[in-house]
Amino acid sequence: MPRITLPDNSVREFDKPVTAAEVAADIGAGLAKAVIGAKIDGELCDSATLITNDVEIELITAIDRKAGESTEDALFLLRHSCAHVMAEAICKIIPGVELVYGPPLETGFYYDIAVPEGRPLSTDDFEAIEAEMAKIIKEDRPFKRYELAVEEGMNKLKSEGSKYKIDNAERAIEAGSDELSWYATGEPGEAWEDLCKGPHVPSTGRIGAFKIMSLASSYWHGDADSDRLTRVYGIAFADKKQLAKHLNHLEEAKKRDHRVLGKKLQLFHIDEAVGQGLVLWTPNGAVIRNELQNFIGAELRKQGYHDVYCPHIGKLELYKTSGHFPYYSESQFVPIMDRDFLKKAADDGCSCSELANLMASGDIEGYLLKPMNCPHHIKIYSSQPRSYRDLPVRLSEFGTVYRWEKSGELSGMIRVRSFTVDDAHLFCREDQIAEELNGCLSLVKMVFQTLGLNDFRVRVGLRDPDSSKYVGKSEDWDKAEKACREAAKSLGTHVTEEPGEAAFYGPKIDFIVRDVIGREWQLGTVQVDYNLPKRFELSYTGSDNQQHRPVMIHRAPFGSMERFVGVLIEHFAGAFPTWLAPEQVRVLPISEKSADYGNSVLKALRDKDIRATIDHSNERIQAKIKVASEMKVPYLLVVGPSDQQDQVVSIRARGLRQNLGTLPVNTFVEGVCSEISSRGKQTIISEHFQAVEA
Ligand SMILES: [Zn+2]
Ligand SMILES: [Zn+2]
Numbered sequence: 001m002p003r004i005t006l007p008d009n010s011v012r013e014f015d016k017p018v019t020a021a022e023v024a025a026d027i028g029a030g031l032a033k034a035v036i037g038a039k040i041d042g043e044l045c046d047s048a049t050l051i052t053n054d055v056e057i058e059l060i061t062a063i064d065r066k067a068g069e070s071t072e073d074a075l076f077l078l079r080h081s082c083a084h085v086m087a088e089a090i091c092k093i094i095p096g097v098e099l100v101y102g103p104p105l106e107t108g109f110y111y112d113i114a115v116p117e118g119r120p121l122s123t124d125d126f127e128a129i130e131a132e133m134a135k136i137i138k139e140d141r142p143f144k145r146y147e148l149a150v151e152e153g154m155n156k157l158k159s160e161g162s163k164y165k166i167d168n169a170e171r172a173i174e175a176g177s178d179e180l181s182w183y184a185t186g187e188p189g190e191a192w193e194d195l196c197k198g199p200h201v202p203s204t205g206r207i208g209a210f211k212i213m214s215l216a217s218s219y220w221h222g223d224a225d226s227d228r229l230t231r232v233y234g235i236a237f238a239d240k241k242q243l244a245k246h247l248n249h250l251e252e253a254k255k256r257d258h259r260v261l262g263k264k265l266q267l268f269h270i271d272e273a274v275g276q277g278l279v280l281w282t283p284n285g286a287v288i289r290n291e292l293q294n295f296i297g298a299e300l301r302k303q304g305y306h307d308v309y310c311p312h313i314g315k316l317e318l319y320k321t322s323g324h325f326p327y328y329s330e331s332q333f334v335p336i337m338d339r340d341f342l343k344k345a346a347d348d349g350c351s352c353s354e355l356a357n358l359m360a361s362g363d364i365e366g367y368l369l370k371p372m373n374c375p376h377h378i379k380i381y382s383s384q385p386r387s388y389r390d391l392p393v394r395l396s397e398f399g400t401v402y403r404w405e406k407s408g409e410l411s412g413m414i415r416v417r418s419f420t421v422d423d424a425h426l427f428c429r430e431d432q433i434a435e436e437l438n439g440c441l442s443l444v445k446m447v448f449q450t451l452g453l454n455d456f457r458v459r460v461g462l463r464d465p466d467s468s469k470y471v472g473k474s475e476d477w478d479k480a481e482k483a484c485r486e487a488a489k490s491l492g493t494h495v496t497e498e499p500g501e502a503a504f505y506g507p508k509i510d511f512i513v514r515d516v517i518g519r520e521w522q523l524g525t526v527q528v529d530y531n532l533p534k535r536f537e538l539s540y541t542g543s544d545n546q547q548h549r550p551v552m553i554h555r556a557p558f559g560s561m562e563r564f565v566g567v568l569i570e571h572f573a574g575a576f577p578t579w580l581a582p583e584q585v586r587v588l589p590i591s592e593k594s595a596d597y598g599n600s601v602l603k604a605l606r607d608k609d610i611r612a613t614i615d616h617s618n619e620r621i622q623a624k625i626k627v628a629s630e631m632k633v634p635y636l637l638v639v640g641p642s643d644q645q646d647q648v649v650s651i652r653a654r655g656l657r658q659n660l661g662t663l664p665v666n667t668f669v670e671g672v673c674s675e676i677s678s679r680g681k682q683t684i685i686s687e688h689f690q691a692v693e694a
Contacts, residue, residue, distance in 0.1 A: 003054040021047040021202070024059050034061040036201040037077045044073055046145060046199040062206060062238035070238045072106075079104035081143060081201045082133075082210050082236035087111050088185055088192040089132035090232065094119055099194065100164040100220065100229055108235035112218055114164070114227060121230050126212045133210065140205030141186040145198055153180030157195065164220070165195050172197070209243035210236040252517050258569035259412040265574050265631060267565075267582075268413060277410040277417030279562050284582035287611065288568070289561055291580050293398055295679070296422055296447060296557065303439055305394040305424060310376035312400055313367040321535055322375045323471060325362055327504055331403050332371045333417075334359050341365040373399035374554060377425040378536050381550075386540040391550060392428035392436055398561065399423045413566030420561040426553040427538070430479075433528065436553055437487035437509075440526045444511055444557040445491065447524075450679050451568065452577075455514040457494040459522075460484050461501030469504055476530035480551075481507045483528055505531035511557075515571040523564060524557040575654060578634045578683070579676045585612040586633045587649075588624045590640035597644040601637060604669050610676070625652065635672065635684065653685060660689045 004012045004023055012026060020038030024031045024047070035047050039058040051057070062078065064071045070078070083102040090097055090113060102111035115121050148156060150173055157166045157180075169180050183200055184193040201207065213233040220226040237243040254260075262268045267285035274280060281289055297307070316335050319325035325332070341364055345355060358364050370376070377395045386393065400420045409415050428436050448456055462481050463470055470477070484507045488495045502508060508527035512520050529552040532538075539547040558564035568576070578584050585605055589598035598614050605612035615624045621638060628636050637649040638659070648662040663671070663684075671684045 002051050004051065005054075005056045007056075007058050017050050017052040019048050019050055020045065020057060020059060023051070023057060027059075031059065031061070034063075035059050036062050036074060036206050037199055039073060044076065044199055046143070047202050048145070049199075062201075062208060069242065074238065075236075076104050077199060077201050078207055078236045078238060079109040079234075080199075081204070082207050082234060083109040083111050084143070084183065084185060084194055084196070084200070085133050085136050085204055085207065085210075086129065086212065086232065086234055087113070087194060088136060089129045090121070091192065092132055093125060093128050094121060097121075098162055098164055101168065102194075108213065108233060110231050110233045112220075112229045112231050115230055121215065121232065123215060130210075130212055136185065137204045137207050137210075140203050141191065142203045143198075143200035144184045144186070144188055144191075145181055145200075146184070146188045147179045147181045149179055150177070168195060207236055208239040210234060211243060211247070249517055253519070253570075256517070256570040256573045258414070258566045261569050261574040262412065262566075265569075265582075267569065270412075275417070276407055277405055277415070279413055279416055279418070285565065287582040288565055288576065288580050292558065292561070292565070293422070295450070296443075297396075299443060299446065300394075300396050300424070303394070303443065304392075305396040308377065308380055308395050308397050310370075310373065310380075310397060310399060312370055312402075314370055314375060316362055316364065316366050316368050318375045318379075319368050319371070320362065322372075322378075322532060323505070323535060324371050324375070325368060327469075328371055329360075329362070331405070333369045333402050333404050335362060335364060336367040336369065338365040338367070369402040370399075371401055371403060373397060373401060373421060373423045374425060374532060374552075375536075377423075378532060378538065378552075381425075381427050382536065382538055386427075386550075388429060388540055388542050388548070391540060392426050392432055394424060394426045396422075396424035413562040413569075416560075416562050419563065421556050422558045422561065422564075423554070423556050426555070427533070427540075427550040428553065429540075429548070430551055433480075433483045433551055433553070434487060437483060437526060437528070438490060440553065440555045440557075441487055441491055441509070444524045444526070444555075447557045448511070448513060451571075453513045453515070453571065457496065457512050457514075458488045458491060459501065459510045459512060460488050460495060460497045461503070461508045461510060462497055462499045463502050463507070464500035467500065470502065471504055472506070472531040472534070477507065480528040480530055484509050484526075487526075503527055503529075505529045513567075515567065519570075521563075521567045523559045523567065524555075525559060526553065526555040528553055575632045575634075577680045578672065579679045581632070581634050582611065583613055583631065583633050584610050584676070585635045585637060585672060586628045586631075587612060587614040587637045587639060588621060588628065589614070589616065590621050590638065593641060594639050594644060598639050601639060601649060601665055604665050605672070608669050608673050610669065610672055629654070637668070651684065660685065663688060 001013065001015050002018060012023065021032065021035060024035040037047050037060040038045050039060065040049060040051060041055050060071065060073050060077065062070060062074055083104065087099050087102055094115065096116035098114040100112040100114060102109065154169060157169055172180065180195065181197060182193045183196045183198060184191045185204060211234060213235055216231045218229045218231040220229055235246060237246065265284060266282050269280045269282050271280060313336065316325060380395055381393055398420050400418060402418050405415055405417055426436050463477055488509050506527055506529040508525055510522055511524040512522050514520050533549050533552050538550055540550055542548045587598045587602050589595050595616060602612055602614045617624065625636060632654060634654045636652040638652065639649055643650055643662065648664050649668050650662050651660040651668065653660050671687055675683045
């Protein structure tokens with residue numbers, strides 16, 4: 001008879017098979033009411049699943065009591081169940097639709113449907129569908145599962161005649177199912193039903209809140225030559241509060257979209273004539289990039305790094321030595337052919353397809369737009385003999401690299417074809433790895449903290465033990481993985497280990513930051529590499545006068561400047577801290593009478609290297625303030641005759657409705673200077689207007 005082990009290791013014994021719902025009832029009436037499903041020996045199941053053996057069980061409630069919100073499992077159950085409810089409602093509103101496939105997603109769910117000829121589904125239908133869904137949910141109908149043997153089940157599907165459902169069943173059978181299952185929303189045979197593996201919540205009434213979000217077109221099996229389908233997206237939550245929070249979050253994300261803000265604030269431009277995925281940094285964006293580069297450059301010099309510069313191409317042979325070609329050739333631009341080689345190929349009568357094959361296989365003489373900066377830096381290391389006393393050698397460069405991303409995957413600054421890595425390569429002795437890793441990690445941490453990205457976690461990427469894509473000796477991998485683990489642990493933040501996430505040449509530590517609205521972005525990375533030093537036969541002379549092999553560390557705290565700035569635009573919603581803001585102060589003379597005084601204030605600011613402008617337009621002051629506010633300028637200085645008389649400025653700070661007050665011109669200038677040099681640790685407000693801050 002089943003012995004049931006709960007997550008707290010307590011055990012309950014039953015003298016006959018029980019369902020998860022009955023286990024919940026045995027624990028307490030409150031839990032019985034709240035349970036919507038269960039994980040039985042790790043598998044998500046209906047709460048009505050009958051348990052006959054000894055198992056470990058985790059009861060799933062709509063809202064997890066400890067976390068105060070729904071777990072991923074709870075959301076899966078709610079969303080998948082809501083997809084059924086939506087499908088039933090659509091079938092009722094648009095007779096003749098055929099259902100194809102409706103999985104839950106991390107962000108909600110969708111259902112792919114085939115609409116009848118001449119009756120497209122439009123957003124105008126949402127209201128009616130949602131009303132029908134609300135009715136089904138109010139009726140609180142049970143989800144009832146039944147199963148049929150494969151043959152009987154296939155006969156049933158064939159008699160119903162939906163090629164889509166027959167296809168789904170065939171796939172399930174191919175994947176090893178020995179039966180087919182259906183879920184009826186009510187009594188089987190009477191109520192609406194769908195071929196489905198489950199699991200589901202016990203009844204429709206458990207779906208607390210939902211919304212149909214959008215439509216998209218899709219293709220059967222994702223194949224553009226196959227049937228065209230309509231994809232209906234929806235979301236579901238345990239209650240209205242969580243739905244509202246989610247909608248609010250989406251709204252906020254939309255307002256922060258770096259592509260929209262990038263255009264409005266004139267930070268960057270992507271031009272079809274230049275090429276997709278090729279970011280043009282316009283003057284405002286260039287200021288931000290420069291400031292970030294100066295910021296990190298100064299820190300690197302403190303840590304003993306040396307700047308280097310390299311060309312944007314290198315010989316194809318170089319990347320064959322490094323292994324970047326052909327390991328990553330799919331994500332690279334095709335090689336650039338040497339002119340002499342091309343002429344020779346033409347003279348030899350080489351056909352187009354032969355030439356294409358040669359290029360793809362790399363059997364040519366030519367160059368590669370660099371996909372990585374490492375090989376160039378390695379050649380700088382090996383350009384002179386190195387002794388153990390010279391190590392570590394730390395070479396840094398904001399190096400631009402090129403990747404072939406599919407055009408459908410390009411997006412603003414986040415997914416691009418050319419980007420600049422805040423790259424560095426450290427060549428060190430094995431006994432220096434731990435210290436160098438710690439140096440890299442503390443740099444990354446400092447960068448994130450300065451930018452207010454305080455919520456980050458660390459992922460240690462390890463080998464996938466079942467894959468053969470990795471190069472290098474197993475013992476070296478073990479050592480490198482150990483060093484990464486230990487360094488990551490020393491950061492004192494949340495660390496996860498993920499097999500399969502390593503680079504092909506070594507393990508890595510990735511930084512995943514959470515922005516102010518809770519989205520996660522993978523940014524900086526630190527990687528240990530035993531492989532490239534070997535491939536390039538790098539060496540140094542040890543204290544024993546013998547030749548030894550150095551270890552390399554690749555690291556990039558920001559990752560790509562494009563991606564990083566894209567993330568920062570969204571993180572700050574365009575309102576950059578003063579030290580990063582393209583325009584730090586704007587002077588707004590009230591009228592022409594104050595123009596000269598305004599110019600003298602402007603000069604005082606510019607003399608101290610503050611990025612300031614003046615608005616001499618004939619607009620009224622309120623209009624000038626509005627224009628400057630839209631550009632998210634941190635400080636606006638309104639100057640009129642009385643300010644001139646007192647030699648002060650009236651200060652408006654970004655995001656505050658009223659004037660802060662006035663300060664003497666020089667006091668303001670000094671205040672901004674220390675706000676900039678302290679990178680926001682001291683501000684005009686914290687130094688002079690503390691009452692406002694409180
Ligand atoms: Zn289902
Ligand atoms: Zn590298």
